[in-house]
Amino acid sequence: MKIVMKFGGSSLADGSRILRCGSIIERYKQNHSLIVVVSAMDDVTDKLLVLTELAKNGNREAIREHLEVLRAIHIEATNIIKSDNLRAAAQEEVSKLLTELEKVMTASTLLKEVTPRTRDLILSYGERLSSILLEHTLKDLRVDCLRLQGGEAGILTDEAFGEATPLFEASKSRIRSKLNPLLEQNIIPVVTGFIGETQNREITTLGRGGSDLTATLIAAAVKADEVWLWTDVDGIMTADPKLIPNAKTVPQISYAEAREMTALGAKAIHPRAIEPIAEEGIPVRVKNTFAEENAGTLITSTTQLKEGEVVKALALVKDVGLITVSGAGMVGKLGTAAKIFDILSKSGVNILMISQSISESNISVVVNRSKLHKAVTALELALLGKGVVSEVHAEDDVSVVAAIGAGMQGTPGVAARIFGAVAKRGVNIRMIAQGSSELSISFVVKEKDALTALKAIHDDLNLGG
Numbered sequence: 001m002k003i004v005m006k007f008g009g010s011s012l013a014d015g016s017r018i019l020r021c022g023s024i025i026e027r028y029k030q031n032h033s034l035i036v037v038v039s040a041m042d043d044v045t046d047k048l049l050v051l052t053e054l055a056k057n058g059n060r061e062a063i064r065e066h067l068e069v070l071r072a073i074h075i076e077a078t079n080i081i082k083s084d085n086l087r088a089a090a091q092e093e094v095s096k097l098l099t100e101l102e103k104v105m106t107a108s109t110l111l112k113e114v115t116p117r118t119r120d121l122i123l124s125y126g127e128r129l130s131s132i133l134l135e136h137t138l139k140d141l142r143v144d145c146l147r148l149q150g151g152e153a154g155i156l157t158d159e160a161f162g163e164a165t166p167l168f169e170a171s172k173s174r175i176r177s178k179l180n181p182l183l184e185q186n187i188i189p190v191v192t193g194f195i196g197e198t199q200n201r202e203i204t205t206l207g208r209g210g211s212d213l214t215a216t217l218i219a220a221a222v223k224a225d226e227v228w229l230w231t232d233v234d235g236i237m238t239a240d241p242k243l244i245p246n247a248k249t250v251p252q253i254s255y256a257e258a259r260e261m262t263a264l265g266a267k268a269i270h271p272r273a274i275e276p277i278a279e280e281g282i283p284v285r286v287k288n289t290f291a292e293e294n295a296g297t298l299i300t301s302t303t304q305l306k307e308g309e310v311v312k313a314l315a316l317v318k319d320v321g322l323i324t325v326s327g328a329g330m331v332g333k334l335g336t337a338a339k340i341f342d343i344l345s346k347s348g349v350n351i352l353m354i355s356q357s358i359s360e361s362n363i364s365v366v367v368n369r370s371k372l373h374k375a376v377t378a379l380e381l382a383l384l385g386k387g388v389v390s391e392v393h394a395e396d397d398v399s400v401v402a403a404i405g406a407g408m409q410g411t412p413g414v415a416a417r418i419f420g421a422v423a424k425r426g427v428n429i430r431m432i433a434q435g436s437s438e439l440s441i442s443f444v445v446k447e448k449d450a451l452t453a454l455k456a457i458h459d460d461l462n463l464g465g
């Protein structure tokens, strides 16, 4: 098989974990043709983000300390490399990059400004550094490999720095012409995830968690048989195991279900990563580096439903706020919803959930809590005192619970079972939304009741192990 293997940050968090990834690659390469994609080491992207903030404040001392921490993490990891020469070479490459980063930081600190372009450049160091470590570890294991930056591997993007979109067709043909010759010579490409470049060869990033997209884009280009996302959990779970201890791995889900889940905050796969492979129908496997024997979750184009299985997984979305716009004047008044959405969009507020009752006397929306105040202010300024809307009400102590599963499509009684489970625990539901795709049902409860609601559904619908 031709497999694109992406290793997430937690799987690369220190030298011994990097060696573990190296051993996995060494083993699978015996029978398969591999392309490797790496994330930055655990937390490194967050640390680089902190650096960009510090530069804006001109905080030299803190920047120096942060750079020192980054140096220590990466140099420490090279100690896993046995060959003196390879270890020295890795250290030299790491130092070279960090010296370069230091210069970027000095310039940004002087200017007290970090443009989106510069921010992407700064963020790119995470994957560039981790790829050096894996490359030298693989060479230490006598695995033939070549390290490539996203752009070198053919990932071409638009100029939307911070959340760039790959130019699919152009990238695919470039990727093929870069990577196929390597595969033919049995050389494993080690590609930095998350990073692309513009036509002008400026570094861009694909948005947080974007290395999944690097992997699936490459897979689509070289027509890989599968994409394996190596992470620190056993795949996609029925619920967050930190909240629900008997949550278990979901063996199989469809692209559509996966999309629904990632939209709801399950970190299993980047939401945009499905797009490149959907057309080709390339399956994605989410696997645990620390429990290789577990099958993980397989994501494929169609869904396989077990008898009686309707809900596959639950999600809890915290840190949201609920806004209810109401007024008797809204009944039958055309354009009220459009106006509300327009105001929110112009204020840069993303809407997560929408609901309106047939009485039309109120519309509720859920937004990120950090944007709640801004959203309410904008709505009040624009809508109150005009005879249509009489109140804009905000609640900042709510959470969204969502149940996901294609089995809900056309199956009567699922909502009754979900809400029955919640009602039995005495939890009040504030708002409900279900898209007509019937892939998920989301509802809003008070934050203090959210875990109870989640547990209730997980228990009553027998999702646990």
Ligand code: ASP
Residues within 6 Å of the ligand: 008, 009, 039, 040, 045, 046, 126, 193, 194, 207, 208, 209, 210, 211, 212
């Ligand atoms: N390192 C980047 C991030 O943490 C990309 C990734 O890990 O996929 O967001």
Ligand code: MG
Residues within 6 Å of the ligand: 008, 009, 039, 040, 043, 045, 209
């Ligand atoms: Mg990461």
